[in-house]
Amino acid sequence: MVIEQKPANLLDVSQIRADFPILQRQVKPGVQLVYLDSTATSQKPQQVIQAMDDYYRSSNANIHRGIHVLAEEATALYEAARERVSRFIGAPSARQIIFTRNTTESINLVAYSWGRANLEEGDVVILTEMEHHSNLVPWQILARERNIRLEFVSVNPDGLLDLDSYKDLLKREPRLVAFTHMSNVLGTINPAEEIIRMAHDVGAVTLVDGAQSVPHFPVDVKQLGADFLAFSAHKMCGPTGIGVLYGRKDLLESMPPFLGGGDMIKRVHLRSFTNNELPYKFEAGTPAIAEAVGMGAAVDYLSSVGLGSIAEHEKEIVSYALERLEEIPGVWVFGPEAQYKGGVVSFTLAGVHPHDISQILDMDGIAIRAGHHCAMPLHEKYNLPATARASFYLYNTQEEVDKLVNSIYKVKTLFG
């Protein structure tokens, strides 16, 4: 998918950087941090840290049950966060926002609850070759248990999904199509609306892994038409430990509970229970309350900056990074051209293992990621044991790309 070229206000990156305390840090004396690993987890602005700190300093209590000022405040803050997240992705109702631990747990929730209630031996589930392990393993577990068939949309040499192979697979009448909105390795932004429309044409349910899309460009579930959307707070300026599953209401209502315990019940007897309503049916036990508050502050922060502007900024940075990296002899960049991707660049350098690249870059304060990025099958396909990955967010600058490039030249010199 090509990100629409909307007129967006240019970000005031120096002002944004001032919001992120960690970006002021020197990783060792005289070496400023250059954080190029936001695809793994983003840094957190003062506004998010402050909201969580305020919560613990003045409103901390368990939610939904207590009848005292703190419990009322904590409940109101937790539910207000749900409302904010709901508006952020254009959900019809906040009750369709289930708080989970992260994207992985959200996908597991669908696999365990919807999957076990709906999939039988021989049923087809379509995934893609560019999935993160979190959207592979839950389905593999179910395939072992239920003997369902997993089919994979192939990735073409340009790093894009092969939609012809997808069309062929749809003839097998899949029950579910689950795919990543944006690859965490290739950076490819998949044509989600089209994939969903085609899936719905054959009666399949759709699940979108939005871990890399929701933080980086505007995602509206109504426009997308997705039946399920999973994402994590920590990749979008929020805390770790909280994520979201959005689901179509009728599907969520018909699904059995995932985890059992407190808060997900209406009534419990020694041998039976009745389910609570949405969204509580899927939120067993004391949830991550401060983290929900932090996530609410994070979506406020991102909205105040503007997702369109963030996407535009990342597009500029990634285009510049591709241009600069491709000029380095021996560097091979993995993934599609800038117009098809978000702010992720995975690459290799001839004769140098990605772990060594990362280690040497770290001496210059540059944080990138090296490895298979939880997408081993994609690396196997390209016959690569590992890649180095630099990823960008709203706070990154072209100067940081220049530092990256200079350090890669150092690596080359070192390795001769």
Next chain:
Amino acid sequence: MDDLYRELIIERYKNPQYRGRLDPHDISFEDENPLCGDHIRIELRVDQDDRVTDALFDGHGCAISQASADLLLESIQGKTLEDVKALTKDDILEMLGLELGPVRLKCALLSLKVLKAGVYGLGEANDDLVE
């Protein structure tokens, strides 16, 4: 004493005017509030014009849940089922004369949720009915 326990609420809790069972009845529904363990059952009789001729509730729970049920049933005597469907959260809060936080709001709205689920003939009550 705080506003939450106004005389009206204590009075209705101690001496409800519309507590009991109707046998036979035309409409009945029951549900509970998992937060406090409040339980409300409502039974209605309606005439040919779909007007409520009798309405009683039964159950147990906190003063707010029980008083709100009593006040709600008083307010619907002689009303049509369409009038009942049109009732909202604000009507209940006005009857109670209270502003409530999110936890206690569930107690106050349980009776309306039960009443509307019954009138709509739903299998299960849900919070959409009272928003």
